[in-house]
Amino acid sequence: MTVASEDAGFWIKDMLAWHYTKRAQAKAFTLDHFIDKKPIPQKEKERLKNKINGRKTPQLKPAFEPLMLAQKPLEGTFINNFDKWAVGLIDTSITMDGHFPSNVLKVEKTEKKDKHGHPTQKPVALLEHLIKIFTQEGQTVLDPFIGSGSTAVACYKSKRKVIGYELESKYTSIARERIQKEVARAGFAY
């Protein structure tokens, strides 16, 4: 994705890590049941199990997802560009933990009770934090892969406009429903 974005003309600025500690599934698996199924004598099975001694396939439990940070090439300097387009600089007063915003974003994965039927639903708090750093109230955020609409909800919460694309109609319905609820809660629509 990063290579394609760079080929398309974006400047690659950083890699961010969305770091979580809960609700991640460990992927490494034990091999005992494969050994049990092998057409070999029981003694040989025991020898293999003893040698492997409970070791698992080489996959450590995921605790982060990488995010690419890119920007369109500036028009002139940072100052000229911001003066013309009002983007490209960040608001470092936005904080999740009282500290200067860093490229490690500690936000837990969405709890089951807050899931809306999309397998990779992102936490609204994570998106809201990023949206507030990179944009201002009233600006428009594009999410070309909007899924169940978490970015849209984050935009409404932070008073930004949003444009979203989604291939699957089952997800656009979920997104629409979530947006309607958020608009009703906020009492206004962008």
Ligand SMILES: C[S@@+](CC[C@H](N)C(=O)[O-])C[C@H]1O[C@@H](n2cnc3c(N)ncnc32)[C@H](O)[C@@H]1O
């Ligand atoms: C990682 S998911 C987004 C999840 C979303 N952030 C959320 O919290 O629900 C990516 C979505 O992009 C959609 N998608 C994939 N290719 C697409 C395309 N070419 N145009 C529009 N949507 C696409 C998939 O159907 C999927 O729902």
